[in-house]
Amino acid sequence: MIPPGVLAAAEQRQARRLIELLDWLAMPSISADPRHQPDVRRAARWLASWQRARGATVDLRPTRLGRDVVVARWPAPTGARQVVIYGHYDVQPPGPGWSSHPFRPVIRDGLIHARGANDDKGQLFAHLCALDAWPGLLPVEVVVIAEGAEEVGSPGFAEVVRELRLRPAAVIVSDTERYDDRTPSVTISQRGQLTATLVVDTGGTAVHAGRLGGAVVDPSLVLADALRVLREQLFTVRPAAGTRTDDAVRRAARGRATVGTDLDSRITRNGSVGVTRLAAGSGRAALPSRAEATLDLRLPPRSAPAEVVRRARRLLDGRAPRGTRVELHFTRGIAAQESVPDEFTRKSVHQACVSAIGRPPVYVGSGGTVPAVGMLRRAFGINPLLLGFGPPGGNAHGPDETMDIAGWAAAVKVSAALLCALSGPIRADPVPVLRRKDHHGKHRLFRHGELPVHFEGEEQ
The missing domain is CATH 3.30.70.360 (Alpha-Beta Plaits)
Known part of the structure; x- marks a missing residue:
């Protein structure tokens, strides 16, 4: 169970934390544009200072292109498990089509509009706010690793994480979308x-x-x-069952013309x-x-x-x-990634989501690509947990990128609950099933030990 003081502290501090997030979003940390290298460095220093002021030990590890990896260690009792949280503070160039300035964040109708609000400053900051809300020492030792070159392929990142020589029990990556407005997703494949x-x-x-x-x-x-x-x-196009409906994908496309049917398979498996x-x-x-x-x-x-x-x-x-x-x-x-977390991590994220927001996560495939996922797997020897907090249709990489405040607040709760769950014993008892759709469009139920690596309809 989450200590009640954690959720109370997160709620009490939310207004202040949102102001801080808006300040961070205002920094145009565009890694692909050499003219913005000072802004990339400024965003890294802001992230380091924010964590250092809250008790973390922080150092900046340079990469060969000069974009620092911020490594922050949040203390825990002796013998506690170690957990890595990964994110990135660099963003895509804004591009045309914005209804407001991409680096002058605004809040309209409960949505933060800014480049990086979704991908990935907003999602990473939800984890940081959960760490800050915990009274005293955390139940697990948390190492936050944030890089400034994800949007250009993470050059030099693999060398940095190898040199850290960590042995985490879990690696959490939040750089993907929720399944729907109320339900987090766990991504188990990426193109x-x-x-x-x-x-x-x-x-x-x-x-x-x-x-x-x-x-x-x-x-x-x-x-x-x-x-x-x-x-x-x-x-070669392979028909396969999708998790999202065609209508859900069309909504995410925000009115842009789409092609054909089986749209979820088109963006995840083909x-x-x-x-x-x-x-x-x-x-x-x-x-x-x-x-x-x-x-x-x-x-x-x-x-x-x-x-x-x-x-x-x-x-x-x-x-x-x-x-x-x-x-x-x-x-x-x-390379494409298939990243099914181990059973202990799956049980922990299930418990965290149910206790924090009253519903389990949905397991999905993703069409996106996070280069660091494979690097983290090779460095630490475990599959990262890709836990998505971004809003569906949040328009990452497009104009009017958004993060909804209600979803962001729920992400803080889930993150706090996950730290608690990951500190507990490794249980052998069964947990509720995971849901996936079969090739007839109906839900098929898989228990954790039966979770398939391959989607239905894919050649074995």
């Missing part, structure tokens, strides 16, 4: 990611679109054909080819000699990035018209 640039070069210079149009190769059309081939042939940037020509009546696209490829669970690279290049080999070069340059690859 991998490849980023690439596809270039078509016809040689020479731009030419008059009227005088030579139709007689010269248009690189944009060759590029479009190459993208079509990759989209249609790179990944691969996808996305175009995040296109460039060709100047818009004047001249055909350019070069066109290029920046690609975001999401890889299905259990797929190897190296094999996807080889297959993509084979598909495009020989497709270029004479005198034209089609080149595919890969810049980064992250």
